[in-house]
Amino acid sequence: MALIEARGVEFGYNGIPLFQNINFSIESGELFCLLGPNGCGKTTLLDCILGHLKPLKGEILLNDSNISRIRPEQIARQVAYVPQNHEKTFPYRVLDVVLMGRAAYIGMFDRPGEEDLAIAEEALATVGITHLKDRRYTQLSGGEVQLVMVARALAQRTPVIVMDEPTAHLDFKHELVIMEKVVELVREQGLTILMATHFPNHCFYFENSGLITRVALMSNMNFLALGSPSEVLSEENLKQLYYVNTRVVSFPVDVNQEIKQIIAISTTDSRHEDKQGRSVL
Ligand SMILES: Nc1ncnc2c1ncn2[C@@H]1O[C@H](COP(=O)(O)OP(=O)(O)OP(=O)(O)O)[C@@H](O)[C@H]1O
Numbered sequence: 001m002a003l004i005e006a007r008g009v010e011f012g013y014n015g016i017p018l019f020q021n022i023n024f025s026i027e028s029g030e031l032f033c034l035l036g037p038n039g040c041g042k043t044t045l046l047d048c049i050l051g052h053l054k055p056l057k058g059e060i061l062l063n064d065s066n067i068s069r070i071r072p073e074q075i076a077r078q079v080a081y082v083p084q085n086h087e088k089t090f091p092y093r094v095l096d097v098v099l100m101g102r103a104a105y106i107g108m109f110d111r112p113g114e115e116d117l118a119i120a121e122e123a124l125a126t127v128g129i130t131h132l133k134d135r136r137y138t139q140l141s142g143g144e145v146q147l148v149m150v151a152r153a154l155a156q157r158t159p160v161i162v163m164d165e166p167t168a169h170l171d172f173k174h175e176l177v178i179m180e181k182v183v184e185l186v187r188e189q190g191l192t193i194l195m196a197t198h199f200p201n202h203c204f205y206f207e208n209s210g211l212i213t214r215v216a217l218m219s220n221m222n223f224l225a226l227g228s229p230s231e232v233l234s235e236e237n238l239k240q241l242y243y244v245n246t247r248v249v250s251f252p253v254d255v256n257q258e259i260k261q262i263i264a265i266s267t268t269d270s271r272h273e274d275k276q277g278r279s280v281l
Contacts, residue, residue: 001064003028003160003192004049008058011041011048018044020221022058026194028159031186031211033203033229034196036218037242042196043084045218046164049194051075076104080153084164084196086145088138095133097148098123101155116155123154128177142169150178154185161185163195167202183209200238203229204260217241233262243268 002025009022018041026032034042047053049060051067060067062078080101101123102116112120124130127147132140137148146169153161163182167175183206185191195202206213207229215232217224219241225232238246245265253259 002026002061003030003063004194005061005064006045006049006058007061009045009048009055009060010057011044011053011055013044017056017221019218020057022222024216024223024226026192026214027212028192029186029190029212030192031182031206031213032192032194033206033213033215034194034218035198035200035203035215035241040218040220042218043164046081046162046194046196050079050081050162073104076156076158078158079160079162080156080158082146082149082153082161082163082166084168086149088145091136091138093133094129094135094137094140094148095120095124097137098133098151098155101152101157104156119157120151120155123151126154126181127151128174143171143174146170147174147178150181154181159190160192160194163193165196165198168198179205182206183211186211200229200233200262203233204262208257208259230260238262239268 005025006022010017010020012018022045034045036042044053048055051060051070054068062070062075067075098120099112099116102112102119106112106116121130124133127150129144129147129151132144132148137145140148146166150166167178170178179202182193182195186193197203203213203215213229214227215229216226217232217237224241225237233248235246235248238244244267247263247265248260249263250258250260
């Protein structure tokens with residue numbers, strides 16, 4: 001049984017379709033990446049999967065149940081979310097923001113217990129931001145906020161984490177901290193992760209690490225391709241998806257290990273836009 005399944009999903013804003021007939025399933029313990037140009041609909045599709053938006057057609061199943069019929073607190077025990085942008089409305093302490101990840105386990109009129117506190121502290125330590133725990137959340141940098149969001153998702157202790165560009169604001173080291181953590185969560189704790197990313201090399205990083213990794217290339221209303229990074233991230237597909245000439249290279253880092261990476265060479269001049277200003281072939 002698939003953990004998450006999309007069947008014939010369609011969504012659009014203001015009567016203009018953004019994607020149609022999206023079909024895929026994600027198995028337990030899998031790392032599923034969504035890759036595609038700006039504005040192709042990755043965040044919108046994630047919002048449908050999380051039950052934040054209702055598809056205009058089709059359905060999303062979580063453990064074989066239609067997500068629109070699962071109560072939000074039940075979803076929160078199964079799926080944690082690391083959003084791309086998080087509105088900072090109130091100057092909460094960072095520790096309190098991470099403790100919000102425990103909300104689905106705490107009664108409406110109860111306070112977080114010792115165990116919740118220990119889990120939140122552990123999540124802060126895992127992403128290396130214990131030193132920020134008493135800071136006001138509204139005063140953090142973009143990268144620090146992103147790390148807090150990852151810590152909050154870890155504190156939620158769910159079998160599935162959905163991440164929307166989780167490394168977008170992070171520096172060279174912290175990007176790797178998150179990537180290593182993702183690999184550890186999948187490999188050692190059997191978590192299932194669905195991640196929207198702008199970096200094809202993230203998909204190769206997961207595949208190079210030995211994880212069961214699949215990537216969906218999203219473009220022009222649907223998936224251009226769906227498969228393992230080695231199958232799907234070809235120079236041809238990347239040219240079609242991004243209008244970029246690339247080279248896929250492979251090099252040894254160890255006697256037994258080869259690493260694959262994509263190098264961007266140049267943009268092509270075959271880019272066109274449709275009436276809504278979206279890239280089309
Ligand atoms: N609430 C909304 N109302 C109207 N249009 C919207 C709304 N939210 C998003 N859009 C539009 O839908 C399209 C897809 O947006 P979405 O954020 O899903 O794309 P994305 O692939 O995640 O983009 P990016 O890679 O830039 O984050 C964009 O053209 C965006 O402007």
